[in-house]
Amino acid sequence: MTLHRIAVDAPLWDALDYLHARTLPRGCLVRVPLGRQNVLGVVLGPAENSTAPEASLRAVSEVVSAVPALDALWLDLLLFAATYYQRPLGELMAAALPTWLRHHGAAAAAKRVIAGHQRREPQAFRLTPAGDAALAQQLSPRHVALWRLAAALGLKPLQASGAPNAASTQAIIQQDAAPPPLQLDAARRLHPKAAALLRDWVVQGWVDAVPDAPQGRVRNLVHSAWPQSPAPPALQAAQQAAVDAVCAARGYATFLLFGVTGSGKTEVYLQLVAHVLAQNPQAQVLVLTPEINLTPQLVQRFAERFPGEQLAVLHSGLAEAERFDHWFAAHSGAARIVLGTRLAALASLPQLALLVVDEEHDASYKQQEGARYSARDLAVWRARQRGIAVVLGSATPSLESWRAAQRGRYRLLELPGRASGSLPAVRLLHAGQDPLLRQGGLIGQVLFDAIEQRLAHGEQSLLFLNRRGYAPVIRCPDCGWLSDCPHCDAHLVYHRTDRSLRCHHCGHRAAVPRACPDCGSLDLQPLGRGTQRVEEALAVLFPQARIARIDADTARRKGAAQAGFAQMHAGEVDILVGTQMITKGHDFQRVTLVAALNPDAGLFTHDLRGPERLFAQLMQAAGRAGRAGAPLADIAGHAVAPSSAPEMVVQTAYPEHGLYRALVAHDYPGFAAQELQERMHAGMPPFSYQALLRAEHKRPDVLEAFLAQAIELAAAISGPLACGLMVYPPVPASLARVANVHRQHVLVEGGDRAGLQEFLQHWRSALQHAKARVRWAIDVDPTEF
Ligand code: ADP
Ligand code: ZN
Ligand code: ZN
Numbered sequence: 041m042t043l044h045r046i047a048v049d050a051p052l053w054d055a056l057d058y059l060h061a062r063t064l065p066r067g068c069l070v071r072v073p074l075g076r077q078n079v080l081g082v083v084l085g086p087a088e089n090s091t092a093p094e095a096s097l098r099a100v101s102e103v104v105s106a107v108p109a110l111d112a113l114w115l116d117l118l119l120f121a122a123t124y125y126q127r128p129l130g131e132l133m134a135a136a137l138p139t140w141l142r143h144h145g146a147a148a149a150a151k152r153v154i155a156g157h158q159r160r161e162p163q164a165f166r167l168t169p170a171g172d173a174a175l176a177q178q179l180s181p182r183h184v185a186l187w188r189l190a191a192a193l194g195l196k197p198l199q200a201s202g203a204p205n206a207a208s209t210q211a212i213i214q215q216d217a218a219p220p221p222l223q224l225d226a227a228r229r230l231h232p233k234a235a236a237l238l239r240d241w242v243v244q245g246w247v248d249a250v251p252d253a254p255q256g257r258v259r260n261l262v263h264s265a266w267p268q269s270p271a272p273p274a275l276q277a278a279q280q281a282a283v284d285a286v287c288a289a290r291g292y293a294t295f296l297l298f299g300v301t302g303s304g305k306t307e308v309y310l311q312l313v314a315h316v317l318a319q320n321p322q323a324q325v326l327v328l329t330p331e332i333n334l335t336p337q338l339v340q341r342f343a344e345r346f347p348g349e350q351l352a353v354l355h356s357g358l359a360e361a362e363r364f365d366h367w368f369a370a371h372s373g374a375a376r377i378v379l380g381t382r383l384a385a386l387a388s389l390p391q392l393a394l395l396v397v398d399e400e401h402d403a404s405y406k407q408q409e410g411a412r413y414s415a416r417d418l419a420v421w422r423a424r425q426r427g428i429a430v431v432l433g434s435a436t437p438s439l440e441s442w443r444a445a446q447r448g449r450y451r452l453l454e455l456p457g458r459a460s461g462s463l464p465a466v467r468l469l470h471a472g473q474d475p476l477l478r479q480g481g482l483i484g485q486v487l488f489d490a491i492e493q494r495l496a497h498g499e500q501s502l503l504f505l506n507r508r509g510y511a512p513v514i515r516c517p518d519c520g521w522l523s524d525c526p527h528c529d530a531h532l533v534y535h536r537t538d539r540s541l542r543c544h545h546c547g548h549r550a551a552v553p554r555a556c557p558d559c560g561s562l563d564l565q566p567l568g569r570g571t572q573r574v575e576e577a578l579a580v581l582f583p584q585a586r587i588a589r590i591d592a593d594t595a596r597r598k599g600a601a602q603a604g605f606a607q608m609h610a611g612e613v614d615i616l617v618g619t620q621m622i623t624k625g626h627d628f629q630r631v632t633l634v635a636a637l638n639p640d641a642g643l644f645t646h647d648l649r650g651p652e653r654l655f656a657q658l659m660q661a662a663g664r665a666g667r668a669g670a671p672l673a674d675i676a677g678h679a680v681a682p683s684s685a686p687e688m689v690v691q692t693a694y695p696e697h698g699l700y701r702a703l704v705a706h707d708y709p710g711f712a713a714q715e716l717q718e719r720m721h722a723g724m725p726p727f728s729y730q731a732l733l734r735a736e737h738k739r740p741d742v743l744e745a746f747l748a749q750a751i752e753l754a755a756a757i758s759g760p761l762a763c764g765l766m767v768y769p770p771v772p773a774s775l776a777r778v779a780n781v782h783r784q785h786v787l788v789e790g791g792d793r794a795g796l797q798e799f800l801q802h803w804r805s806a807l808q809h810a811k812a813r814v815r816w817a818i819d820v821d822p823t824e825f
Contacts, residue, residue: 067110105245106150136386140364164221171246299455301663323393330402354380382415400432436656464665464686508591510536511566516556546779590618623661
């Protein structure tokens with residue numbers, strides 16, 4: 041019996057020891073008993089000398105041999121992420137492996153893997169060394185068909201007399217040492233029950249299901265009904281320079297590809313991927329994207345450009361089993377192109393040769409619960425680990441990446457201007473001076489005129505604001521009562537469609553009261569504006585227009601958002617209203633007007649990244665206007681080209697603000713310089729490194745006592761504290777109470793990442809020993825407060 045160290049699927053900080061009859065390779069997937077459950081585990085290696093008492097040691101329940109072992113680089117990634125983000129190894133493992141594997145055993149996995157191979161062609165099997173040994177011992181020469189099957193798989197005869205004397209098998213046995221993998225069709229001809237036998241042998245680890253040969257006819261996991269695209273366009277000079285720079289890089293390098301929406305970044309990714317795949321028939325590339333459902337065109341463009349390639353797509357919207365299939369395609373190397381959201385940053389990619397992070401500034405790359413990793417940062421880490429290139433693309437890079445590029449740590453590649461079409465002019469509509477807005481309207485005069493012009497030309501307008509529902513709060517004008525959530529420090533949002541009040545944080549729902557609960561006034565009024573209210577106002581202002589709304593409410597029905605976007609693309613909508621969901625990714629050909637209704641809130645948040653996010657969002661939204669370059673032919677029957685110049689209107693009370701000035705000038709570098717200046721003076725990232733201790737509890741006194749203790753424990757860690765670490769007093773989280781749970785955090789800041797890491801290790805372990813009753817977690821490089 042060999043003792044193994046195994047990371048198990050449970051929020052445990054350390055790996056556990058288990059026995060198994062033979063020595064299992066590192067990275068091998070197993071199922072092990074834990075308490076009364078049977079959970080997934082990954083073998084980290086042999087256990088040197090176990091601390092557990094001999095009698096308490098348990099055995100591995102089964103080996104998931106249908107899934108090849110995870111490689112050492114992947115294990116190192118897992119260990120790094122657990123250490124850096126101060127999370128239990130088991131938790132990271134659970135986040136990194138497909139959930140389906142956690143719920144299914146070895147036999148189910150083998151079945152699924154083989155079924156996956158049957159969906160594709162060719163399906164082939166090969167004997168493993170373990171299978172060679174086992175079958176040679178167990179097979180009796182009397183079972184002629186079985187013996188033939190094993191021989192065709194590569195089983196070597198022990199002694200000539202042991203083999204059946206049928207002449208036909210002799211031919212097979214006398215082949216070279218390693219025969220080509222046995223196709224399932226051929227196996228069926230040798231043995232009627234070949235499929236079931238092979239599945240069983242795969243479970244036993246005697247046979248490997250061989251991944252599809254790249255040159256074989258593979259059916260895409262991404263069901264591609266898309267027409268094949270014409271040849272790739274000739275790159276413009278700046279695009280070519282970017283492609284050349286990345287291709288010329290030897291070893292690790294991070295590139296920041298900076299270019300506005302429509303400047304041709306995606307085209308650069310496509311041609312880079314083509315280059316890398318052409319260089320090496322095994323190479324894999326990973327392309328990360330913020331939200332796949334909002335960027336279906338990205339998947340589509342890759343599917344079109346690489347029709348012969350198997351594409352794997354990893355995101356949380358897939359069904360469990362489906363996600364396993366895609367994960368396995370990446371893990372087995374069958375899929376050479378892997379597209380995915382942040383969770384794909386942890387995918388197993390044994391032949392990874394290039395990473396791309398599109399919209400690298402996007403907040404969704406940071407996981408906000410459990411293991412709070414940053415997918416972008418892990419992508420950079422993986423590139424360094426492998427000594428390969430990673431390309432971060434954005435029109436509005438994160439200030440961290442921008443500064444790294446300025447300091448020469450990242451290499452800046454710039455795409456000036458748009459590949460086709462032109463950038464919209466940005467107009468600021470001064471809310472305080474607009475007659476319509478001053479009368480309480482939602483749409484100012486300039487915007488009204490602009491929409492009317494689009495309607496007259498048969499063009500589309502896109503209006504967005506960051507509040508769904510009808511109004512953010514209901515107010516009593518007589519006594520000042522506000523519709524607050526009884527469980528959270530937040531207002532209940534008024535939803536007109538079902539006349540309900542809803543909390544967007546805890547889900548609490550209530551009917552709109554007939555009268556003010558405090559003073560009995562019957563004059564309750566909606567305050568502020570949400571998407572529903574804007575939609576209603578537009579219907580009154582433009583009765584002839586076809587208006588649609590897309591936000592989290594309308595998107596709740598499966599496929600509803602997709603249907604809405606499709607209508608928009610088909611030209612069946614004149615005005616689209618929505619939240620920021622509608623500002624991302626989509627390439628609307630007939631949109632010539634984009635409007636932001638009161639985005640000012642982002643200027644004055646206490647969140648240090650508020651302005652950065654607002655700027656990025658507005659630039660992104662601006663990118664939705666004027667995508668069409670050449671005159672449009674025949675979209676939904678219209679043969680006319682858009683005749684209005686692309687335009688963006690921002691309704692704001694602060695038209696003098698530096699952020700809006702930079703927006704008007706399309707000047708990201710200017711905006712970044714302003715912001716970096718402020719961050720430097722305040723000593724904030726990227727000029728320092730941060731971590732949060734987040735804690736929550738139903739009772740504020742218990743919470744405060746814990747955080748006071750945490751501060752004491754921090755003070756006791758003297759070494760690193762001396763080298764410039766600041767531990768701030770506890771403060772309430774920006775949403776201080778959610779569903780009756782109080783939330784506070786302690787900020788730690790320092791000028792040196794390694795010093796902060798060292799401190800966090802000590803602090804975390806001290807906090808663990810404190811055995812507090814509160815829920816707490818450390819958030820490294822936090823992006824939300
Ligand atoms: P981004 O990713 O920066 O938004 P895209 O790569 O999507 O930009 O390019 C915007 C549009 O311009 C797309 O329709 C794309 O097909 C087209 N395009 C990109 N590069 C070229 C080029 N070199 N020649 C012609 N069209 C191009
Ligand atoms: Zn009242
Ligand atoms: Zn609530």
